[in-house]
Amino acid sequence: MGGRRVVIAVVAVLGLLLVGTIAWANQARPVRYVNLGDSYSSGAGINPVAAGTAPACSQSQLNWAHDLASDRGYELTDVSCSGAQTRHFRTSQGAGVAPQLDALTADTDLVTLTIGGNDNDVFITAFGQCAQLGFQSGGRGNPCEQRFGTRFVDQVRASTYPNVVQALRDVRERAPKARVAISGYLQILSPQGCFPVMPIAAGDVGYLNDLQATLNDAVRRAAAETGATYLDVTPLSTGHDSCQLPGQRWVEPLVPVNAAPVHPNASGERGMAENAIAQLGLQAS
Numbered sequence: 227m228g229g230r231r232v233v234i235a236v237v238a239v240l241g242l243l244l245v246g247t248i249a250w251a252n253q254a255r256p257v258r259y260v261n262l263g264d265s266y267s268s269g270a271g272i273n274p275v276a277a278g279t280a281p282a283c284s285q286s287q288l289n290w291a292h293d294l295a296s297d298r299g300y301e302l303t304d305v306s307c308s309g310a311q312t313r314h315f316r317t318s319q320g321a322g323v324a325p326q327l328d329a330l331t332a333d334t335d336l337v338t339l340t341i342g343g344n345d346n347d348v349f350i351t352a353f354g355q356c357a358q359l360g361f362q363s364g365g366r367g368n369p370c371e372q373r374f375g376t377r378f379v380d381q382v383r384a385s386t387y388p389n390v391v392q393a394l395r396d397v398r399e400r401a402p403k404a405r406v407a408i409s410g411y412l413q414i415l416s417p418q419g420c421f422p423v424m425p426i427a428a429g430d431v432g433y434l435n436d437l438q439a440t441l442n443d444a445v446r447r448a449a450a451e452t453g454a455t456y457l458d459v460t461p462l463s464t465g466h467d468s469c470q471l472p473g474q475r476w477v478e479p480l481v482p483v484n485a486a487p488v489h490p491n492a493s494g495e496r497g498m499a500e501n502a503i504a505q506l507g508l509q510a511s
C-alpha cells in the first residue's frame with residue numbers, strides 16, 4: 227500500500243509540473259501576427275525586398291507589418307501583395323501567390339491590412355487618367371472631373387464598400403480569435419496640389435481628395451460593421467503628402483525616390499506601424 231501511495235504521489239506531482247509547463251509555454255509564445263492586403267501594406271517599391279516573397283508582390287522588409295512585428299517581437303506571416311483586390315483574399319493573384327486567407331488559422335492573434343483601393347481599378351484609373359489630363363491642360367481647370375464626374379465615388383460606394391465588408395467577414399471566419407485592424411490610406415495630395423510634381427490640374431485636386439476621403443470612409447464603415455478596428459491615418463499623414471520635400475513626405479510623387487509612384491515610402495510605412503501600435507495599445511510579446 228505504501229508503495230502505491232508513493233507512485234500516486236509521484237504521478238500527481240508530474241501532472242502538476244506538466245500542466246505548469248504547458249501554461250508557461252502558452253504564455254511565453256509570441257503573438258501570431260498575419261499581415262494581408264495590397265501595395266500600401268506590402269510597401270511596394272521600398273528596398274530591400276522581403277526575402278522569399280513573390281517578385282510581383284513587391285513586398286518590402288520595411289513595410290508597416292515588418293516594422294510592427296520587429297518593434298513588438300511578434301511572429302509575422304506577411305502575405306500582402308501589390309495589386310491585390312478584395313477577391314484575392316479568396317483566389318490566387320498569380321503563379322506562386324496563394325489566396326491571402328490561407329495564411330490565417332484559428333490560432334492567429336492579430337491581423338492587419340489595407341484593401342479596397344484596387345477594386346474596380348478605381349485608384350489607378352483615377353490618378354492615372356487625372357495625371358494625363360492634367361498634363362494636357364497644363365495644370366488648369368478640372369478636366370478629370372469633367373470627364374468622369376461621380377463615376378469613381380459611385381464605384382467605391384456601390385462596389386468597394388460591400389467588397390471590404392465581405393473581406394473582413396472572411397478574415398473573421400478564418401481567424402475567429404484574432405484582433406483585426408484595417409488601415410486607411412495615407413493622404414496623397416495636399417489641398418493646394420503641386421503641379422507638375424503631381425501633375426493634377428488645380429481644379430481636380432479637390433476632386434481626387436474627395437475620392438480618397440470616400441474610400442477611407444468606406445473602409446471605416448466596413449470596419450464598424452464587422453467589428454474590426456479602423457486605423458485612421460488621415461490626421462497624422464496630413465502635411466506628409468506627396469507634395470512635400472524628401473524627408474518630410476510619407477507618400478512619393480509621380481517620380482519616386484524609394485517607393486512605387488504615389489505610394490508610401492519607408493517613413494510612411496513606419497508612420498502606419500506606429501499609428502497601429504498606439505491605436506491598438508499593442509504590448510511587446
